[in-house]
Amino acid sequence: MANNKKQIRIALRNCGFINPENIGDYIARSGYAALASVLGANNPQNSIDVIKKSGLRGRGGGGFPTGLKWEIASKNHADQKYVVCNADEGDPGAFMDRSILEGDPHSVLEAMAINGFCIGATKGLIYIRAEYPLAIERLLIAINQAEEISVLGNNIMNTGFDFNIELRYGAGAFVCGEETALIHSMEGGRGEPTFKPPFPAQEGYLKKPTNVNNVETFANIPAIILKGWEWFSSIGTEKSKGTKVFALAGKVNNVGLIEVPMGITLREVIYEIGNGIVNDKNFKAVQTGGPSGGCLTEKFLDTPIDYDNLIAAGSMMGSGGMIVMDEDDCMVSVAKFYLDFTVEESCGKCAPCRIGNKRLFELLEKITEGKGTMEDLDHLKNLSKVTKDTALCGLGQTSPNPVLSTIDNFWNEYLAHVVDKKCPAGQCKALKCYIIDTEQCIGCTVCARACPVGAIKGEKKTPHEISQEICIKCGACMEKCKFNAISIK
Amino acid sequence: MEKIKSLADLKKKREELQTSSQLLSQSESIQVRVAMATCSIASGAKQVLEVIVSECNKRSIPVSVTQTGCMGYCYAEPTVEVTKPGHEPVVFGYITPLKAEELVTKYFVGNEMLEGVIPVNYEKVEL
Amino acid sequence: MEKIKLIIDNREVSVPKSTTILKAAREIGIDIPTLCYFELEGLNIHNKPGGCRICVVEVEGRRNLAPACVTECLEGMVVKTNSIRVLNSRRTVLELILSDHPADCLVCAKSGNCELQNLAVRFGVREIPFQGEQSCYKVEVSPSIVRDMNKCVMCRRCETVCNDFQTVGALSAIERGFASVVSTAFNQKLSYSNCTFCGQCVAVCPVGALVEVDHTPKIIRAIADEKKTVVVQVAPAVRVALGEEFGMKPGSIVTGKLTAALKALGFNYVFDTDWSADLTIMEEGTELIDRITKFLKGDKEVKLPLLTSCCPAWVNFFEYHFPELKEIPSTAKSPQQMFGAIAKNYFADKIGIKREDMIVVSVMPCLAKKYECAREEFKTNGNPDVDYSISTRELAALIKQANIDFNSLENVAFDSPLGESSGAAVIFGTTGGVIEAAVRTAYEVITKKPLPKIDFTELRGLEGVRAATIDVDGLKLNIGIAHGLSNARKLLNEIKEGKSQFHAIEVMACPGGCIDGGGQPLHHGNSDIIKARWEAIYEADRNMPIRKSHENPSILAIYKEFLGEPCGHKSHELLHTHYFDKAKVIEIKLD
Structure with a gap:
């Protein structure tokens, strides 16, 4: 294994060694x-x-x-x-x-x-x-x-x-x-x-x-x-000394609590300490800084991690959350997830955080439901910037970061949701399109019987068809089909 | 423990404690540490600890089992560190109650390695 | 004071250290827009949560925009108040606030006087780009105040006056994030809380979230009812503020026009609360003299200091917060209620009508008066002594809708017999006035000598707590005065601890007294307006031919003809009241 002593345990020097109650x-x-x-x-x-x-x-x-x-x-x-x-x-x-x-x-x-x-x-x-x-x-x-x-x-x-x-x-x-x-x-x-x-x-x-x-x-x-x-001060980078503890989570094989010297690269963290991406999928992004942070993409895999580099890369150190995402993760949904959190956690004192985050969340929701417009994207960008610029405390000043950094790094994914009404990662339920392959379908009727809303029509022993107007994208048909005839487009 | 009456007293106390822990490590008993943070407990560490203690008792294996904090191997919880006399410490992950029994019967008794050994991947800092 | 120099919009300005950017900009005529910011200078009311973010400005070298209302100037600071970045941010924040605000300006009580509406006009907002969830709360109508939290902009001004200035603690922010709103404990109705209905929350609310209960339709209906005789009384502070509603400069005394307007509105009798204020002095003054005489004779049981009882919010305050002291305040009813009692028990008889056929309306600078006149103890067989109390603002609205050109009205005198008053009565309208009026009378009654000087300037002023010793021919009378219930609380705590040195204490709930009552024209944080009204009150006093209550011939006449003597049997029946321990009635009701 390649993960040989990439970590230095200073803050965690006793964790896992001593009996904390003695x-x-x-x-x-x-x-x-x-x-x-x-x-x-x-x-x-x-x-x-x-x-x-x-x-x-x-x-x-x-x-x-x-x-x-x-x-x-x-x-x-x-x-x-x-x-x-x-x-x-x-x-x-x-x-x-x-x-x-x-x-x-x-x-x-x-x-x-x-x-x-x-x-x-x-x-x-x-x-x-x-x-x-x-x-x-x-x-x-x-x-x-x-x-x-x-x-x-x-x-x-x-x-x-x-x-x-x-x-x-x-x-x-x-x-x-x-x-x-x-x-x-x-x-x-x-x-x-x-x-x-x-x-x-x-x-x-x-x-x-x-x-x-x-x-x-x-x-x-x-x-x-x-x-x-x-x-x-001999450990770390010029302006960030010592180590940082991260809770490494997401799509890596070895999730865990790690303490690494400042200046380590994301690549070392993900591929050596984290032992690579689950199921050998493609790395897409890593989110640091929690709801205040942003997403770092492949181009930052070799950037030394420290306070200033992370900010320059559009994210931040934060308290130490580190979530790895792979090709199956929809970045608009990721931004929405964090906004959902900040909407819930805003104290409500200042207007940009109280209302701005709510509106950001609503815009993202609209986009993931396939109802977004190009104008919404403009509002999303402007509102993110204004909230960051005007909010009272660190929570509101950083809450749009997940939006801004996904816009910066994954603009095409936003466009796909808005223009093509498609979720490239296939995560956004409303944008999923279940299709029956007429070549594969033998007309066994299992899917039609499984469909809770009667969206699937077809004669016995002839290929069936899913009405997209009626379909609620529950996926029951795909689960039941024994012939791999149903796919998501 | 007695009150520490001066700064020098602390040093004395530390030396005493270090000596006694050294003695323990030179003894015949196996040292076992079970990670018992909230997440470890949630994944079953308490049962694992109980099984190790009872299995060792059954077989009269000299053992000292203590709880400790998070070892950091979330993916492999529950985790147990075993130090057999004269051996380097070994961390075992994915220990279920069933595997805990196996750990005692195979590694404690028979020195047979189990799957799920977690390599040490950090540099220790000694103060 | 150390001065610092900075540059705002390319102009150099020099201000004392710790001046905020907002104030420094105002020094050079740059008016940075604000919403939550509120300050009544000289009256110790400050609300600067830095929450609305409308006042943000760009400070060179700073990462984000700075709220001008709380950011202090630093030497060499370079500030831009109108860069594109600032203008875009302000506008976006305003659009956000508007996106969670009902657009029902047409039927909003604050329309035309709303600070949010003014901002929307100033920014030329034509559409709100953000759609989404809007807050949805039930509108609550209490005896005095209507609370429509759908309109709340979370400026927290109400919370600040309720907690800091009044120490009532009825209002506070609850919930979090988008759901956060100012409400009572456990989200109860105001009526179930310990709200005193002082109305200061209404006076400072920038929008229509907190407004008075509107009685104007009831007044119009009463006047239109030919079977009813409608009698109106006007409180002293109304006459120094009403003019503002018609574009007059603050501090204009409009007594004659006010009377003319009430006549034009069709009230059958236009009387003056000043008349019953003189009556109050006769009763309360007698009570004071009585208690002090007993005290000087060594009576240990006598309750001192005497506390005034004219202010209904103050009465609510001690009933809720200091019920153990409820035997100390004067039992004299407030002038509003004394007037009502006399009108319905004496004047109705005099003009030969039943009390049920008489409607008594009061025009008050106050919202707690609405609650006061609805108190059960001020009703006879369910018929209240005072039927409706309307605020100065409501009267202005009535005058406007009745096409009365207020500014060109000829002065008209009050009707007789409940219209004649003294200068002592008009100063009831400001802090220190009630006690000065009482001292003017007590002095002459005790010493049987004429006052060497009528103006007790030592009792005047706008400091929150004031103390003065009046030499009544050798008798040293220690007087305490408080306005703002936080200040009253200090004096009450002294009494509780047995440390109070005062013989009499006057309390008014509102800043400056009734001149800044919850029902007065809105001052939007301009304390100069309050000072102008304050000066006008004393000017009105100086203009009166009679300046002592006990010299009011109409008062002397009613004692002779009807009441007998002050604090006598009839007075006790009609002009005195008692107080309740209301601390225990605050309970949680789920509805």
């Missing part, structure tokens, strides 16, 4: 040693500098430099500051954060305490979606065990540093992954974003300076502290 396992693998070293050095700015120099960027999707974020929060003075871990993972099909929390909860707790010490916060909050009961259970066990042996809580390891962590449960709203919305939700308010500035580092939870980082970002911290920024 703090001893974690400590044996140098757990809490990073916290001890930071506390021992007693120089918060130095530690922030290490994170800054490591080049670590936010793994939640935006890619903001983590060290800089910490520095801003550390410089805003207040009687109370907060460290928040964003565990509101919401991309469809993504489970990087859940895996880390379930497999190695202490790495996040330790990093939050390090963060707290660096910025002068004594309270940490983990905003985790309530749909992650096992992660919650293991986090609670971990917090308990850590407090019990005094690596968390008051007077950590007798250094005088206090850091207490509590959980806050999200109700499963995608938009609450946006940090201002997350904070409002934690405060008991409606989970919707507000205009930045003020940034959470200035005015966050309960109006106090708050540093919000994602689970995976935190999981990298102890490794950087212990192994040094030079080591970390």
